Structures are given as C-alpha cells and as structure tokens.
Amino acid sequence: MTNITEKLIQKHVLGLLSSDFEIEEQVKGKHFSGVKLKIDAIIIPKVAERWKDANPVLGLEFKNNLRLKGDTKNYTEWLAQCIDYSHTEWGEYGFIYVFACPGLIEGLPYQTDVDPTKNGPDSIQWLLPRIMSQLGVGELKNSNQYGWTFYLQNEHRIWSQKEGLKEGNRWSLTRKFGSR
Numbered sequence: 812m813t814n815i816t817e818k819l820i821q822k823h824v825l826g827l828l829s830s831d832f833e834i835e836e837q838v839k840g841k842h843f844s845g846v847k848l849k850i851d852a853i854i855i856p857k858v859a860e861r862w863k864d865a866n867p868v869l870g871l872e873f874k875n876n877l878r879l880k881g882d883t884k885n886y887t888e889w890l891a892q893c894i895d896y897s898h899t900e901w902g903e904y905g906f907i908y909v910f911a912c913p914g915l916i917e918g919l920p921y922q923t924d925v926d927p928t929k930n931g932p933d934s935i936q937w938l939l940p941r942i943m944s945q946l947g948v949g950e951l952k953n954s955n956q957y958g959w960t961f962y963l964q965n966e967h968r969i970w971s972q973k974e975g976l977k978e979g980n981r982w983s984l985t986r987k988f989g990s991r
Contacts, residue, residue, distance in 0.1 A: 821851055821873040824912060824951070827959055827972065832856055838870075840901035848899050850909070861976050863983050869961065870909040871951060872896055890915055890948070897947030897986070906947070906986040910961055914952035916940055940965035947986055 815823075825834050832854040839849050852871040859867055874889050889911065896909040916936055941964050943949070949963040958972025961979075969979040 815875070817873050817875040820875065820912070821871075824873070824959060825852060825854075825871075828854060831858075831970075831972075831975070832869075838901055838904070840896075840899040842895055842899045848896060850896050850899075850901065853901060853904055853907070856970075856976075862979050863981060864985055867979065867984050868901075868904045868907045869984065870896060870901065870907045871912055872909055873912050886915070890943070893943075893948045894946050906988075908947050908949055908963070908984050908986065910949045910951040912951040914950035914962070915943070915948075916950065916965055917952070936965070945991070 825836070828834065833856075834852055834854050836852045837849055838853045839847060842848055850870050851873050854869050854871060856862060856867055859865070872889075872893055893909050893911050893915070898906070900906055916939065940950070940962075944964045949961060949969070950965070951959060951961050954960050954971070957968060957974055960971035961969040963969060963978075963982060967982060968974070968977040969982060969984075970976050
C-alpha cells in the first residue's frame with residue numbers, strides 16, 4: 812500500500828474494520844485551546860462487553876506514509892497533529908486515544924548516532940512509543956501475523972483482525988491528565 816493516496820488507505824482500512832467496529836468519519840471536535848479540529852474517523856467496537864472500558868472509543872488519523880520518508884518535518888508535524896487530536900474533546904466521545912495509521916515508529920528518521928536495530932531503553936524506537944502512549948497516541952499498523960492491529964507502546968496489542976480483543980480487556984482507553 813505504498814503508492815496509494817491517503818483517502819484510499821483510509822477507505823481500505825475502514826472497510827476491513829467495519830465488520831467489528833461502528834465507524835463515524837470526519838468527526839468534529841474542540842481542542843483545549845479552543846481550535847476546532849476534524850479527525851478522520853472514530854470507531855467503537857460492535858461487541859464491547861469484554862473490553863476493560865464500558866464504552867471503548869478509538870480515534871484514527873490516516874496519512875500517506877510516502878510523505879514521511881526521510882522528511883523529519885512531515886514526520887514531526889504528523890506526530891504533533893495526533894497529539895493535538897488526543898487533547899481534543901470529540902463531542903459525546905470526550906477525550907480519546909488517537910491511533911496513527913500507518914504506524915509512526917517504523918518511518919522514524921534516525922539520527923546518525925542512534926542504532927535503529929536496538930530496541931531497549933537506549934533506543935528512540937523503544938522510548939518514543941511510550942511517550943506517545945502517555946500523550947494519548949497509539950498506532951494502527953498491518954502485521955503479517957495479526958493483520959491490522961491497534962498498538963500502544965509499540966508492543967501492546969489492544970485489538971487485531973486475527974485475534975480480536977487482546978490487551979484491550981486489561982488496558983483502559985480512558986484518557987488520563989495531570990499526575991499519573
């Protein structure tokens with residue numbers, strides 16, 4: 812899916828998720844600064860009784876990942892956009908986790924002194940997804956093993972096409988602000 816537009820990516824992925832999720836596209840919200848924003852989609856599981864939260868809601872923001880290749884400016888703007896969206900009240904849905912699709916981490920531009928093969932506490936690839944999660948941002952990415960999968964902290968599978976609910980029964984999607 813590397814040579815298709817953002818809208819085609821969105822249509823394809825939402826089509827695949829539609830059997831498991833109710834989908835509302837182009838939802839308007841109000842950022843805490845007062846700015847009005849619009850997110851690509853908000854989705855709600857059709858069967859929610861096994862989820863940790865009584866009313867789980869996930870936000871989706873799509874980008875054509877070709878725009879991110881080797882361009883730090885586009886990459887950081889997209890990350891900032893997702894953070895802004897995670898700090899936006901989406902009407903009756905409130906403040907929600909926003910999942911970037913495709914995932915942000917795999918396209919991360921590395922500094923020359925950072926080893927991208929490391930995946931421990933000394934690696935930006937380890938730290939950044941944890942910071943993103945604290946700020947209300949996860950990733951929706953396609954995995955050969957699990958299909959389209961919602962990830963928090965780069966390794967916690969909340970839900971996937973092939974497994975269904977995984978850690979979404981233990982991980983709350985209720986946003987937290989202030990002292991943790």
